[in-house]
């Protein structure tokens with residue numbers, strides 16, 4: 001694997017940048033693998049990387065129906081935080097934040113992780129109570145989160161409007177300073193490059209169309225658009241398409257798939273120093289290194305697989321952004337798009353074994369899974385390699401919807417980005 005360093009950059013610069021090698025191979029699928037991961041988003045690629053790196057399982061393929069990172073991984077607003085209410089969630093998301101903190105060095109790939117702080121605005125007395133509860137719960141779990149007055153919130157984010165006569169006045173904010181953003185494409189590319197270097201085959205334009213099971217009911221092969229591929233174990237990591245793919249194995253999932261939209265403005269000079277989220281108004285915003293304001297909206301009210309959502313959803317979000325940050329009123333929006341998010345009844349993910357031997361699933365991240373990418377891949381690789389859940393992943397099993405042990409972040413926050 002070609003190493004990135006200041007020296008390499010200088011050498012390539014002097015040579016007209018003609019010496020860079022392709023970052024990963026483009027292999028033909030082999031007839032059989034020890035493990036096949038379906039879905040080359042960040043979570044699938046991270047899973048393959050940790051399977052190879054930590055468990056020595058290198059006869060692995062990642063099958064992707066489109067191009068790697070072209071799903072929600074390449075469509076999200078990249079907010080990273082771990083200030084979730086329940087112990088199980090705090091453990092999972094903080095595991096991820098700790099991995100994010102060393103990921104650029106680990107992958108030798110600049111994922112542009114920026115801990116600029118995530119501030120969540122409270123607009124109602126209910127918000128204040130809920131966020132203060134989060135602050136206390138997080139502190140008990142060793143996760144940083146602090147309460148700010150409106151004036152402190154404005155000091156942290158000067159463009160914020162804290163006037164008392166707003167439709168949704170700012171009554172305070174919860175701030176996680178270790179939260180921030182990362183460059184989504186770089187995360188997918190970094191994991192892909194590192195997994196490929198350890199022998200993982202990443203096979204793009206390869207759609208899984210059927211899952212074959214043997215006489216005992218265990219998974220044995222995948223029928224794909226590039227032929228039959230046998231596998232001892234299969235991990236399904238396909239986000240919004242999970243119900244469709246798991247349906248191929250006869251497993252019905254407690255999921256609904258919704259469009260979720262984001263949009264970016266024209267680029268401007270650095271003006272927005274942090275990430276701000278408002279669950280009540282349902283808007284969230286940061287500024288990319290290119291200078292664009294990156295703005296996220298809510299899910300559509302109806303289920304769909306269209307990868308685009310209703311205009312009224314983004315209009316509502318922009319109304320809110322203009323009220324919260326009046327200086328952005330004359331900004332022009334450049335692009336908007338949608339992704340399909342897979343939402344569970346308790347808004348927590350599903351990571352683990354399934355009723356089908358040899359078939360594992362990682363899904364249900366809904367509107368907020370980018371932040372978990374390294375942690376999710378790490379615990380899912382363990383689960384597949386050992387055929388038993390990683391301790392952090394264990395509470396996020398599929399059976400919780402039968403047993404009633406929900407991890408109800410839906411009731412806790414109603415939003416997850």
Ligand SMILES: Cc1cc2nc3c(=O)[nH]c(=O)nc-3n(C[C@H](O)[C@H](O)[C@H](O)COP(=O)(O)OP(=O)(O)OC[C@H]3O[C@@H](n4cnc5c(N)ncnc54)[C@H](O)[C@@H]3O)c2cc1C
Nearest residue numbers: 039041042043065071072073076079208339368369370371
């Ligand atoms: C607009 C938007 C904003 C978001 N904002 C945030 C945020 O700020 N912070 C945050 O933490 N999360 C956010 N999310 C959620 C986050 O993007 C996802 O939870 C996360 O990226 C899921 O990653 P993944 O690897 O599981 O899925 P994906 O990246 O979607 O990868 C799944 C892959 O599976 C492939 N696939 C599907 N079916 C098949 C098949 N039959 N055969 C082969 N391949 C198949 C798809 O093509 C896709 O590439 C947002 C999502 C959207 C849409």
